[in-house]
Amino acid sequence: MKRLEGKVIAISGGTSGVGKAAAEAFANEGAKVVIGGRDHIKAEETIQKIKEKGGDALFVHTELRDVEDCKKLILQTVEHYGKIDGLFNYAGVTPISALDSCDVDTFNDVMNINFRASFFCCQEAILQMRKIGGGSIVLTGSMHAWGGEKDRAAYACSKGALLTLMEHIANNYANEQIRCNYLTLGWLPTEGELALRSQYGETEEQLRSRAAGYIPMGRMQEPYDYIEILIYLMSDESKMMTGSTLKVAGGLRF
Numbered sequence: 001m002k003r004l005e006g007k008v009i010a011i012s013g014g015t016s017g018v019g020k021a022a023a024e025a026f027a028n029e030g031a032k033v034v035i036g037g038r039d040h041i042k043a044e045e046t047i048q049k050i051k052e053k054g055g056d057a058l059f060v061h062t063e064l065r066d067v068e069d070c071k072k073l074i075l076q077t078v079e080h081y082g083k084i085d086g087l088f089n090y091a092g093v094t095p096i097s098a099l100d101s102c103d104v105d106t107f108n109d110v111m112n113i114n115f116r117a118s119f120f121c122c123q124e125a126i127l128q129m130r131k132i133g134g135g136s137i138v139l140t141g142s143m144h145a146w147g148g149e150k151d152r153a154a155y156a157c158s159k160g161a162l163l164t165l166m167e168h169i170a171n172n173y174a175n176e177q178i179r180c181n182y183l184t185l186g187w188l189p190t191e192g193e194l195a196l197r198s199q200y201g202e203t204e205e206q207l208r209s210r211a212a213g214y215i216p217m218g219r220m221q222e223p224y225d226y227i228e229i230l231i232y233l234m235s236d237e238s239k240m241m242t243g244s245t246l247k248v249a250g251g252l253r254f
């Protein structure tokens with residue numbers, strides 16, 4: 001029995017990292033998957049893989065700086081598959097931005113992509129989930145939400161705002177069976193993270209070695225570390241679970 005049979009799940013940032021791995025895993029468990037993002041080539045590769053295994057998936061070009069695109073991700077999911085049961089809000093950016101040097105453009109960009117976009121994706125998802133009697137939203141968290149490192153002020157605040165959004169949805173929409181949980185990632189060598197570190201001259205090997213010394217459990221996390229928990233959060237097995245903060249971070253704390 002597939003655990004997500006009959007579900008329709010949209011993923012913001014389904015083109016990369018945990019979002020990409022989740023798209024394949026959700027489809028393997030029987031869900032129809034909608035991949036949001038801008039990179040249609042990467043999305044098509046994933047869709048091809050899913051279809052080869054007999055699954056079904058769709059790409060919706062989504063520029064999260066544009067609120068109408070945020071709503072479009074959800075609306076096209078419903079238009080194509082008739083409903084939305086799950087939203088995995090993965091997309092985000094992680095710029096270096098210390099409080100004593102962060103400029104307004106960097107602040108606006110990180111808040112718009114990480115927080116404002118999530119707010120309006122959730123708004124549209126709630127409007128649609130309400131029509132089918134419920135749904136599950138997973139917001140992607142970071143340990144930076146609890147203060148964070150000095151060089152990530154704007155990023156940390158965007159992830160703190162998401163934590164509040166999760167609590168807000170959990171507090172106010174449980175009576176409609178609309179659930180929301182906050183999945184806190186640790187430290188992963190994703191494309192975004194590798195691109196950021198390479199700007200500062202650090203190779204993947206150097207990053208992995210430095211991070212392994214810093215993370216109490218001794219290694220960086222990988223997308224597969226999140227798959228079982230994501231399937232659980234999207235499935236009916238977790239239907240009484242909302243308002244939870246799950247830390248899968250190898251013991252990392254800032």
Ligand SMILES: NC(=O)c1ccc[n+]([C@@H]2O[C@H](COP(=O)([O-])OP(=O)(O)OC[C@H]3O[C@@H](n4cnc5c(N)ncnc54)[C@H](OP(=O)(O)O)[C@@H]3O)[C@@H](O)[C@H]2O)c1
Nearest residue numbers: 013015016017037038039063064091092185187188190192
């Ligand atoms: N890597 C880590 O160590 C770490 C730790 C804690 C939390 N996180 C969280 O994990 C998430 C991914 O971050 P990451 O740096 O690791 O990146 P990543 O895996 O490379 O993925 C970034 C995703 O965000 C999408 N995205 C970025 N800007 C977008 C925009 N303007 N419009 C639409 N989609 C956009 C990208 O899609 P396209 O390229 O297709 O546009 C891509 O799918 C973020 O929420 C981040 O806060 C990461």
